Each structure stands twice: as C-alpha cells, then as structure tokens.
Amino acid sequence: MSLLNLLSRLPAAVAQGMIWGIMALGVYITFRVLNLADLTVDGTFALGGAVSVMLIIAGWPAWLSVLVAVAAGLAAGFITGLLHTKLGIPAILAGILTQFSLYSINLRIMGMKSNQTANLKNYGMFFENGKGFLVSSRYIPMAILAGGVLAILVLFALYWYFGTEQGSAMRATGCNPNMSSAQGININNMKMLGLAFSNGLVAFSGALMTQFQGTADVNMGRGAIVIGLAAIVIGEVLHGALFKKNSNYAIRLAFIIIGGILYYFVMTVILWLKLDANDLKLFTAIIVAIFLAVPYLQEKARSSFARSGGKGG
Amino acid sequence: MLDILNVSKTFNAGTINEKHALTDLSLRLENDDFVTVIGGNGAGKSTLLNAIAGVWPLDSGKILLDGENITRLPEHKRAKNIGRVFQDPMMGTAPDMQLEENLALAMRRGQRRGLRWEITSDEREFYYVKLKELGLGLEDRLKVKVGMLSGGQRQAITLLMATLKKPKLLLLDEHTAALDPTTAAKVLELSDKLVSENRLTTLMITHNMKDAIRHGNRLIMMNEGNIILDISGEEKKQLTKQDLLDKFAEVAGRQEETDEVLLS
Numbered sequence: 001m002s003l004l005n006l007l008s009r010l011p012a013a014v015a016q017g018m019i020w021g022i023m024a025l026g027v028y029i030t031f032r033v034l035n036l037a038d039l040t041v042d043g044t045f046a047l048g049g050a051v052s053v054m055l056i057i058a059g060w061p062a063w064l065s066v067l068v069a070v071a072a073g074l075a076a077g078f079i080t081g082l083l084h085t086k087l088g089i090p091a092i093l094a095g096i097l098t099q100f101s102l103y104s105i106n107l108r109i110m111g112m113k114s115n116q117t118a119n120l121k122n123y124g125m126f127f128e129n130g131k132g133f134l135v136s137s138r139y140i141p142m143a144i145l146a147g148g149v150l151a152i153l154v155l156f157a158l159y160w161y162f163g164t165e166q167g168s169a170m171r172a173t174g175c176n177p178n179m180s181s182a183q184g185i186n187i188n189n190m191k192m193l194g195l196a197f198s199n200g201l202v203a204f205s206g207a208l209m210t211q212f213q214g215t216a217d218v219n220m221g222r223g224a225i226v227i228g229l230a231a232i233v234i235g236e237v238l239h240g241a242l243f244k245k246n247s248n249y250a251i252r253l254a255f256i257i258i259g260g261i262l263y264y265f266v267m268t269v270i271l272w273l274k275l276d277a278n279d280l281k282l283f284t285a286i287i288v289a290i291f292l293a294v295p296y297l298q299e300k301a302r303s304s305f306a307r308s309g310g311k312g313g
Numbered sequence: 314m315l316d317i318l319n320v321s322k323t324f325n326a327g328t329i330n331e332k333h334a335l336t337d338l339s340l341r342l343e344n345d346d347f348v349t350v351i352g353g354n355g356a357g358k359s360t361l362l363n364a365i366a367g368v369w370p371l372d373s374g375k376i377l378l379d380g381e382n383i384t385r386l387p388e389h390k391r392a393k394n395i396g397r398v399f400q401d402p403m404m405g406t407a408p409d410m411q412l413e414e415n416l417a418l419a420m421r422r423g424q425r426r427g428l429r430w431e432i433t434s435d436e437r438e439f440y441y442v443k444l445k446e447l448g449l450g451l452e453d454r455l456k457v458k459v460g461m462l463s464g465g466q467r468q469a470i471t472l473l474m475a476t477l478k479k480p481k482l483l484l485l486d487e488h489t490a491a492l493d494p495t496t497a498a499k500v501l502e503l504s505d506k507l508v509s510e511n512r513l514t515t516l517m518i519t520h521n522m523k524d525a526i527r528h529g530n531r532l533i534m535m536n537e538g539n540i541i542l543d544i545s546g547e548e549k550k551q552l553t554k555q556d557l558l559d560k561f562a563e564v565a566g567r568q569e570e571t572d573e574v575l576l577s
Binding site for chain 2: 166168
C-alpha cells in the first residue's frame with residue numbers, strides 16, 4: 001500500500017479515464033443535450049467491444065474494426081430512437097429494451113461465448129504495423145497519447161457539430177420541444193439522430209476499451225451509463241467551481257473527459273486502499289448521487305424557508 | 314388565403330371525457346386580415362389555432378393555406394408558413410440558448426438545417442437591427458441566455474421570432490394573458506406594429522374584449538366549437554363591449570334553456 005504503488009497505477013487510470021471520457025461525451029448528447037435518459041449505453045459499450053474483438057480475430061485491421069463498431073453503435077441508438085419516437089415507448093424503456101436485446105446479440109457476435117480475447121502478441125500495435133491495436137494496457141504512455149488524441153478529436157467534432165444549424169436544432173429539441181416544432185424542427189428526427197450519435201460514440205469507446213484490455217466481455221458494459229453520468233457530473237461540478245459560469249463550450253466538453261479521468265483516479269485510489277473491488281459499483285453510485293444532488297441542495301439552501309426573512313429569527 | 318372547411322375535432326372520443334372541441338367549423342381569411350378571436354373557456358379558440366398549426370390531426374374537414382392543402386402536413390412542416398406565439402412566455406423560446414441562437418433557429422424556419430455554421434456575422438447585424446426596433450435594449454444582449462430574461466422580453470422575442478422570416482399566417486394564442494398590464498399593452502402594441510409593417514394575415518385570441526375590439530379589422534366569437542359571430546369592417550369599428558357582452562349573455566341564456574329542457 002505504498003504511495004509509489006499508487007503513483008505507478010495512475011498513468012493507466014489516465015488512459016482508461018480518457019477512453020471512458022469518450023463514452024461520457026456520448027452520454028452527454030442524450031443526458032444533457034436531448035434531455036433523455038438513454039440506457040442503451042450499457043449494451044452498446046459491450047457491442048462495440050464485441051464487434052471490434054471479433055473483427056480483429058478475423059484478421060481485420062484494428063482501426064477498421066473500430067469504425068464498424070461505431071456503425072453498429074449508431075444502428076443500436078437508431079433502434080432505440082425508433083422505439084421511442086415511432087412506437088411511442090418512453091425513452092428510458094426503449095433504451096432498456098435495446099440494451100436487453102443487445103445482450104443476446106453480443107453473445108451471438110462473440111460466437112455464443114461470454115468473452116473473447118485477442119492476444120496483443122499476435123496482432124501488435126498500430127504504431128508498429130499500421131493494423132494492430134490502437135491502445136493497449138501494455139503500452140501505457142502510447143495509450144495515453146492515442147486516447148488523448150482520439151478524445152480531443154471527438155471533442156472538436158462535437159464542438160463543431162453543436163455549432164452548426166443541425167446541431168443547434170438538436171440542442172433546441174432538448175431544451176424546448178414545443179418551440180422547436182413551432183420553428184419547423186422535426187423533433188423526432190433530431191432525437192433519433194442524437195441517440196444514434198450518442199451510441200456510436202459509446203461503441204467507439206467500447207471498442208477502444210476492448211483493445212486496451214485485449215478482451216471483450218458480454219458484461220463489460222454493465223453500469224457504463226452510471227460511469228458516464230459520473231464523468232459528466234464530476235466534470236460539470238469541477239468546471240462550475242473553476243470557471244464560474246460562461247466559458248467556452250469546448251472547455252465545458254473537455255471537463256467531461258477530465259471528469260472521466262478523475263473518476264478513474266478515485267477508483268484507483270479505492271482499489272489501492274485495498275477496498276473490496278466488488279464494492280466499486282456501490283462507490284460509483286454514491287459518487288454520482290452526491291454530485292447530482294449537490295447542485296439541487298445548493299439551490300435549495302439558497303432559497304430555504306428556514307433562512308427566509310433574513311438572519312436570525 | 315386561409316380556408317378552413319368543415320373542420321371537426323373530438324378529444325377523448327368514446328370515453329366519459331369526450332369533448333367536441335370543434336364542430337363542423339368553417340372560416341375563410343382574406344389576405345392581410347387581422348382577426349381577433351374571443352369566446353368563453355372551452356369555446357374552442359385554442360383548439361382552432363392548434364388545428365391550423367397542426368398540433369394533432371383533424372377528425373374531418375380540410376385546411377387550405379394559400380390554396381395548398383395542409384391538412385395532412387405535420388406541425389413542423391406547416392411551420393414553414395406559420396408563425397406562432399403561445400400564451401406561456403416560457404414556451405416560445407429555448408431558455409438555455411443564447412438570444413442570437415434563438416433568432417437563428419427562427420431565421421431557418423422551413424429550411425433544411427444542414428451543417429453550415431448556425432449564425433453568420435451578416436445575420437448578427439440583422440438581428441441587432443431587428444432587436445433595436447423592439448426598443449427593449451435587447452440588441453446589446455445577443456449573447457445572453459434567453460432564460461435570464463423576463464416574461465415580457467421573452468414574449469417580445471417570440472413575436473420577433475414568429476415574424477423574422479415572414480410567415481403567411483401569424484397565430485397569437487392569448488400571447489399577452491400571462492403578462493402584467495403594462496407589459497401586455499407593450500407587447501400588444503408591438504404585435505400591431507409587426508403585423509402592419511409586414512402585412513401579415515393574423516389570428517389573435519384574446520380574453521380581453523377591449524383588445525379584441527381595438528385591434529384588427531375583423532372579430533369572431535366562438536362558442537361550443539363553432540363561430541357564432543363574425544364582424545368586420547365598419548360594423549366592427551362601431552362595435553362596443555356591451556354588444557359583445559349581450560351576445561355572450563344571449564349564448565349563455567340559450568345554454569341555460571337547453572339545460573332546462575334536459576332537466577325537465
């Protein structure tokens with residue numbers, strides 16, 4: 001339990017945190033932009049991993065397997081969108097249905113096995129041969145570099161998109177659907193598109209995580225939505241503390257990735273303290289609950305009955 | 314201009330809450346008509362505006378706008394030609410978005426929204442000029458989040474958004490009802506100005522009979538999902554509040570009679 005031991009683990013936490021940060025940016029699209037709770041995410045994360053690992057095993061270049069994984073994620077999100085907008089199923093339930101079905105689909109993709117491993121030795125790294133893994137836990141500095149570059153690319157893609165006419169129509173849809181319809185925006189299309197983009201990014205992250213670990217597991221996405229939310233709320237609270245209010249949108253997005261990294265720091269510390277790894281999910285849930293509650297409680301404290309009418313009483 | 318032909322709409326059909334909101338209603342608006350709509354609660358005023366805007370499909374009847382049959386078009390497609398302002402000042406704008414972003418959304422009403430940047434610098438100048446015309450000092454607050462503004466300011470912005478890209482038809486659904494009297498008067502004055510400047514065909518619902526008489530060139534009164542009074546031109550100019558009250562009383566009396574028949 002030496003401090004050195006903790007420090008030696010932190011670089012891996014940074015790498016994983018950035019990969020989860022990409023997923024958190026995906027969750028941000030539904031949770032914050034569209035104002036929808038989308039639970040497809042848990043299934044899509046594993047979907048990305050399953051597609052990527054199977055294609056790598058089949059001899060595809062790893063980067064291409066990631067693109068196919070993204071396409072699969074887009075399709076999964078689109079199906080949740082169809083269930084929600086065309087069949088009138090509440091968004092949260094539509095997401096659960098897709099996620100549930102993805103468990104079976106992921107098993108099929110992985111040849112009815114609950115996990116599949118692609119050994120790094122057989123494929124090498126991307127920087128070695130141009131078709132190997134993009135990230136790996138065996139090359140942490142490289143993983144931090146690659147993860148960072150990819151996360152920043154995603155960040156700027158989102159920054160750009162939400163600054164376009166279509167992106168601002170999507171933001172309006174989440175902010176005020178009545179007004180959006182009155183201004184000629186097809187809000188159902190916007191929701192389907194947003195859900196697709198979101199899950200595309202989540203699958204992207206799942207594919208990267210699979211390469212990082214060298215293995216995909218049908219359960220690897222369990223709780224992914226909570227980790228995504230954790231990254232978002234940690235990032236937002238931190239951003240709020242450092243920047244007060246109006247800062248650049250790109251910086252706000254960057255703090256979501258930072259939130260993902262911080263989340264992994266905390267988890268690393270918890271593991272370093274030799275707390276039971278089985279309790280991690282409990283800790284995560286508590287962290288998310290606290291960070292979601294803080295803004296509400298602050299607001300409540302500001303306008304509390306107990307303090308009304310000035311000091312004392 | 315606008316032809317509403319034998320339109321009917323029933324809510325909760327076949328249930329105990331069945332409500333015939335519009336019953337075989339027909340109405341024709343000419344170009345540049347500014348029609349005020351009055352009527353009691355549940356008379357079908359808002360239902361009529363929602364039917365035109367396409368919030369839900371009709372049970373029967375047809376709606377033609379400028380000769381084009383829009384009966385089967387969904388709300389967001391009709392929006393191309395129809396500007397709307399709602400009763401609730403919170404409803405017409407996106408609170409978490411900047412003022413200029415809201416205007417940019419309105420500027421693209423009816424257009425394909427692609428991957429071009431949402432606001433150009435030319436546009437920003439245009440918005441500055443338009444906001445300055447409102448006379449509310451909003452032209453220097455293009456970057457402010459609309460949620461930070463007052464109800465009156467937001468309603469004025471919604472009005473501007475509804476007319477920024479000239480619509481064929483403007484629908485005002487009691488858009489001053491939630492404002493304090495001074496602000497309401499200002500917003501109403503602004504509505505008059507925008508309607509006459511842009512020569513907009515307009516339907517305006519109001520609860521205020523004085524406003525209904527003072528504004529527009531034509532007045533209709535609704536009751537039980539139909540139009541029971543339609544006055545325009547000179548006749549409307551002569552109209553007094555008492556005339557309208559008498560008409561209300563007459564209608565209410567007739568209802569009482571039918572109640573009596575039913576109960577006897």
